[in-house]
Amino acid sequence: MEHIEVKRKKVDTPTVASLYFEWDARVLPGQFIMVWVPGLGEVPMSLSKTGKEKCITVKAYGESTGKLAKTEVGELITLRGPYGKPFKKSGGDILLIGGGSGMASLRPLINRRSTGIIASRTPEELLFSEEFNADKRIEVTEDGRKGIKGIVLDGMDMVNPEDFSMIYVCGPERMLKAVYDKIKDKNVNAQFSLERSMKCGIGLCDSCSVNGYQVCVDGPVFDMNQLRDMTEFGTSKLLASGKRVKI
Numbered sequence: 115m116e117h118i119e120v121k122r123k124k125v126d127t128p129t130v131a132s133l134y135f136e137w138d139a140r141v142l143p144g145q146f147i148m149v150w151v152p153g154l155g156e157v158p159m160s161l162s163k164t165g166k167e168k169c170i171t172v173k174a175y176g177e178s179t180g181k182l183a184k185t186e187v188g189e190l191i192t193l194r195g196p197y198g199k200p201f202k203k204s205g206g207d208i209l210l211i212g213g214g215s216g217m218a219s220l221r222p223l224i225n226r227r228s229t230g231i232i233a234s235r236t237p238e239e240l241l242f243s244e245e246f247n248a249d250k251r252i253e254v255t256e257d258g259r260k261g262i263k264g265i266v267l268d269g270m271d272m273v274n275p276e277d278f279s280m281i282y283v284c285g286p287e288r289m290l291k292a293v294y295d296k297i298k299d300k301n302v303n304a305q306f307s308l309e310r311s312m313k314c315g316i317g318l319c320d321s322c323s324v325n326g327y328q329v330c331v332d333g334p335v336f337d338m339n340q341l342r343d344m345t346e347f348g349t350s351k352l353l354a355s356g357k358r359v360k361i
């Protein structure tokens with residue numbers, strides 16, 4: 115466990131805040147860390163910035179993340195890691211597809227040749243959209259107040275997936291499955307970042323298992339071939355209690 119001071123904070127959307135800190139560890143895009151929230155346990159977080167200055171982008175959706183998102187500049191966060199397999203790099207034109215706060219783990223991959231499909235329910239929740247070149251930014255909102263009205267799949271209709279050397283996807287699992295189904299029969303390479311309940315983060319507890327894979331060590335990034343065999347992908351998952359629920 116390391117105790118690291120938060121150097122700056124940015125409130126990105128009404129429910130999402132980024133905490134920036136300096137940490138010498140080498141972290142690759144797609145890997146995650148476990149962040150300790152005193153009294154509540156650990157939260158797995160992917161990094162939204164992976165250079166010398168690093169960043170976690172926290173969506174406040176429960177007690178632990180709500181408390182973490184309230185961390186202020188000068189306070190310490192306690193973390194361990196990094197863990198998991200990173201995104202495999204690709205040259206050429208890449209497509210990043212992020213739903214909700216999913217764009218956080220894709221953010222370190224943004225470059226001048228990346229096209230982004232950034233989807234959210236409302237314009238206020240569009241995350242890191244401004245970091246893409248204006249001509250490579252496809253915004254999608256469910257309420258239609260900005261960009262294309264609809265869901266991620268409507269944004270995908272604006273591009274030909276086969277034009278890209280790699281497609282990177284992160285967001286709610288139903289969205290991941292919908293994207294997977296849309297491109298599975300095409301001639302494309304794609305990597306998806308999955309989320310599961312994680313207790314240990316290092317392959318010991320099996321709380322993150324999906325069809326024999328452990329998301330914490332075999333993932334969280336999976337490619338099309340791995341997903342093809344996963345019957346639980348997009349259909350069910352284990353809660354922290356061990357109970358299996360539909361997605």
Ligand code: FES
Pocket residue numbers: 311312313314315316317318319320321322323328329330331
């Ligand atoms: S979180 Fe414990 S095995 Fe993956």
